[in-house]
Amino acid sequence: MIPTSSPEAGLQPASTPTSTAFATSRGAALQADAAASPPIISMREVSKWYGDFRVLDGLALDVHAGEKVILCGPSGSGKSTTIRLLNRLEQHQKGTVTVCGIELTDDNRNIEAIRADVGMVFQHFNLFPHLTVLENCVLAPMLVKKVPRAEAEARAMAYLDRVKIPQLAGQYPGQISGGQKQRVAIARALCMQPKVMLFDEPTSALDPEMVKEVLDTMVSLARDGMTMICVTHEMGFARDVGDRVVFMDEGRIVETDTPQHFFSAPKTERARSFLGQLISH
Amino acid sequence: MDLVTLKMYLVPLAEGSMWTLALFFASAFLAVALGLLVCLCRLSGAALPRKLAKLYIEIIRGTPLLLQLFFIYYGLPELGIVIDGFVAGVMGLTLNLGAYLAELFRSGIQSVDSGQYEAARALGLSRTQRLKNVVLPQALRTIFPALGNYALVLVKETSLVAVISVYELMRAGEMLAGATFQALTVYTLVGVIYFAMCSVVSWVFRRSENKLTVPGYWSGSGENNDLTKA
Numbered sequence: 001m002i003p004t005s006s007p008e009a010g011l012q013p014a015s016t017p018t019s020t021a022f023a024t025s026r027g028a029a030l031q032a033d034a035a036a037s038p039p040i041i042s043m044r045e046v047s048k049w050y051g052d053f054r055v056l057d058g059l060a061l062d063v064h065a066g067e068k069v070i071l072c073g074p075s076g077s078g079k080s081t082t083i084r085l086l087n088r089l090e091q092h093q094k095g096t097v098t099v100c101g102i103e104l105t106d107d108n109r110n111i112e113a114i115r116a117d118v119g120m121v122f123q124h125f126n127l128f129p130h131l132t133v134l135e136n137c138v139l140a141p142m143l144v145k146k147v148p149r150a151e152a153e154a155r156a157m158a159y160l161d162r163v164k165i166p167q168l169a170g171q172y173p174g175q176i177s178g179g180q181k182q183r184v185a186i187a188r189a190l191c192m193q194p195k196v197m198l199f200d201e202p203t204s205a206l207d208p209e210m211v212k213e214v215l216d217t218m219v220s221l222a223r224d225g226m227t228m229i230c231v232t233h234e235m236g237f238a239r240d241v242g243d244r245v246v247f248m249d250e251g252r253i254v255e256t257d258t259p260q261h262f263f264s265a266p267k268t269e270r271a272r273s274f275l276g277q278l279i280s281h
Numbered sequence: 282m283d284l285v286t287l288k289m290y291l292v293p294l295a296e297g298s299m300w301t302l303a304l305f306f307a308s309a310f311l312a313v314a315l316g317l318l319v320c321l322c323r324l325s326g327a328a329l330p331r332k333l334a335k336l337y338i339e340i341i342r343g344t345p346l347l348l349q350l351f352f353i354y355y356g357l358p359e360l361g362i363v364i365d366g367f368v369a370g371v372m373g374l375t376l377n378l379g380a381y382l383a384e385l386f387r388s389g390i391q392s393v394d395s396g397q398y399e400a401a402r403a404l405g406l407s408r409t410q411r412l413k414n415v416v417l418p419q420a421l422r423t424i425f426p427a428l429g430n431y432a433l434v435l436v437k438e439t440s441l442v443a444v445i446s447v448y449e450l451m452r453a454g455e456m457l458a459g460a461t462f463q464a465l466t467v468y469t470l471v472g473v474i475y476f477a478m479c480s481v482v483s484w485v486f487r488r489s490e491n492k493l494t495v496p497g498y499w500s501g502s503g504e505n506n507d508l509t510k511a
Contacts (some may be wrong), residue, residue, distance in 0.1 A: 087403055115405035126400035129498040130418045139414060140404035174497020185400075192404060 038101075040065045040196060040227055041086060046095035048081060048251075055081050056092065057251040063229060065195070068222050070238040070259065071231045073248035074274055079231045082248070083198045086229070087118040100195055116144050119189030123201040125181040127173040133160065133184050134169040137191045145192070152191070159187040163217050179210030183217050190221075197221065199230040233278065239263060247271045290457065290470065297453025298474055304367070304439040304449055305478075308374035309432065315375055316382025323387055334383065341380035347441055349373050354445035370442035370449075378435055385427055389420030422499045429486035436478050450474060 039062035048056040056078045063069050071079040084090040085097055088104050088111055097104045100117050128136050137156035141147040147155070160166045163183040168176055173184070182202055189197060199218065203211045215237050222228055222241040232238065238245055238259050245262040247255040247270075255268045266272045319337060322330035341349070350373040353364060364372065393416050401411040421428075440451035454471035458464040494501035 089399055089402060112405040112407055115403060118403075120400075120403040122396060122400065122403075124396050126394075126396035128397065128400070128415055128419075130422065130495050140406060143410045143414065144405040144407075172496050172498060174495065188404070 037064060039063055039098075040100060041229070042096075042098040043082075043085075044096045046085065046092045046097055048078075048085070048090065048092045048094075055251050056085075059095070059251075059253060061246065061253065063196075063227065065227050066225050067243050068228045068230070068241050070242040070245045071229065071248060072233060072238070072245060072274075073254075074277075076250075077248040078251040079248050080200050083120075083200055083229055083231055086196070086198060087115050087120055089120075112144060116140075116192050117195045119192060119194035119197045121182065121185050121189055121197065121199045121202045123205050125173070125178070125185045125205075127181055127184055127188070129173050131172075132169065133165075133171050133173070133176070136173070136184060137188045140188070141191050156187070156191050159190045160184070162190070162220075163187045164213075177210060178206045179213045182206065182210075182214045186214075186217055186221070196227045196229065199228065199232065201231050201233075203232065203234055235263060235278065247274070249274070289461075290467070293453045293457050294450065294470060294474060297448065297450035298478075300367070300447070300449040300453075301436075301439050301451075301478070304370055304374065304442065304447070305436055307371045308378060308439070309435055311371065311375040312378035312382055312435075315379035316386055319379060319383035320386035320390065323383060324390065338380045338383055341377055342384075346373065346377045346438060347444065349377055350442060350445050366442075366445055366447040369445055370439075370447045373442065373445075374435065374438060377438075378431065381431060382428075385424050385431065386420065389424035390416055392423045393419045422493055422495075425486070425490055425493065429483065429490075432482050432486065433479050436482055437475060440475070 041061070041063040043059050043061040046056055046059040047054065059078075059082060061069075061082075071082060073079050081090055085092050085104070086099055091106075092104075099114055102114055104111075104114065127133075128139070131139065134153060134156055137159065138147075138149065138152040141152040141155065142149060157166055157169060160169055163186055165176075165180055165183055165187075168180060168184070173181055176184070186202075202218070203214050206214060211234070215234060218228070218230070218237065219241055228241075230237075230242075242259040245255075245257055245259050246253055247257075247262065247266075247268075249270050255262065255266060255271045257267065262271070263275065266275060319334045322334035323338070325331050325334075350370065353373050354366065354369040357364060397415055397419065398411060401415040406414065439449060443449060443452040443455060446452070450471060454467050458467040461467065490501040492501075493499065500506045
């Protein structure tokens with residue numbers, strides 16, 4: 001059964017900025033958008049410790065609907081921890097984190113409800129190996145959102161179609177390639193029809209020839225207006241779809257700029273040496 | 282051996298077998314439930330359930346099953362707790378097996394990759410949903426061969442409750458051997474019946490393993506495994 005209808009949730013190109021809008025006035029739009037609506041994600045003075053070690057140090061970050069934010073920085077700079085705070089896989093100890101209008105605290109009895117609005121894609125895919133691709137995609141909508149099976153399956157097929165692997169619906173994760181697994185993981189997250197998508201180094205564990213298919217999927221998602229926060233070192237991707245690059249080091253945001261400025265003329269010495277490391281091989 | 286003699290042998294052994302099966306199914310069912318409960322306590326974030334679970338596991342694994350049965354059947358009545366032989370047998374077997382299963386389940390649950398928990402949390406699954414739909418199905422596959430072992434051990438351990446005068450296959454054989462003075466014949470028959478029961482249990486587990494087989498992840502009892510590769 002392969003339904004031909006496309007998923008309804010705000011992913012049609014019609015309801016979203018066109019690709020030309022991307023290419024042109026990105027820098028100016030950045031400032032204008034920021035004033036227009038309240039941010040979908042807001043971090044204020046966020047700090048986190050592992051024991052005595054301070055992993056995050058007074059972070060402040062706003063992300064507006066439709067924005068694509070690239071988080072980069074050296075290993076251990078706190079970028080993964082930062083996005084993991086946003087669906088509370090990690091907890092902060094100081095400051096406030098607000099996601100989709102709800103402040104994340106220990107009191108969130110309905111943390112599952114917040115997580116349903118925030119999709120996440122992991123470095124190591126984390127598909128459920130005992131379930132088929134289709135079952136992976138329908139599990140959460142059926143359990144969390146109580147979507148009837150037929151509807152969940154139709155939606156899953158539409159998203160699998162979107163990531164261009166509907167033919168794999170009946171396969172198990174152990175039978176498909178890394179790039180395909182990551183595209184399934186993206187489809188699985190999209191099946192919850194999230195307002196925000198978090199990507200935690202989605203291409204770092206992939207063989208080089210599989211990186212492109214995953215990045216292409218992410219670019220297409222970005223073009224459709226999805227709010228995205230990506231931890232990635234794929235500089236081409238960052239340049240192509242990023243509205244902002246947030247450069248982190250030692251738990252702090254060192255520099256925030258448009259990709260053009262950040263990659264061509266980084267303001268801080270730390271960013272310059274980091275970028276120097278990236279291209280030195 | 283004429284028909285009358287045959288009947289004299291087989292009727293009590295058949296009856297005993299029924300009770301053995303009853304002991305097996307009751308204890309197996311209850312021990313799985315108890316084992317899962319104790320395992321979840323053992324992995325609980327709260328200190329008290331965790332400590333109680335550890336204590337229970339250590340006491341049970343540190344003493345003989347025979348002693349545990351004697352304790353329940355002969356010991357407890359001194360405290361005014363008198364328990365029927367069959368019930369005492371099921372209790373003893375359940376308490377004993379439950380401790381071992383708790384540790385087996387723990388090993389299975391802890392073998393599930395932490396990324397699986399993270400993905401399930403990120404998708405908004407509740408604690409119970411994560412356990413039921415993501416963790417336990419994977420843990421079950423990991424522990425399945427060992428679970429089959431415990432099932433076979435249980436079939437045979439039911440014979441121990443004969444010593445607290447519960448009527449089951451072993452006890453039926455004992456009484457029959459006493460009455461007929463044909464110990465060799467009787468115990469051979471009893472042995473054949475236990476072997477047949479174990480064969481069925483073993484077969485059921487093999488079949489179930491194959492049903493749980495997932496391509497590229499878990500090969501069940503199939504011959505196509507990594508060890509057979511050149």
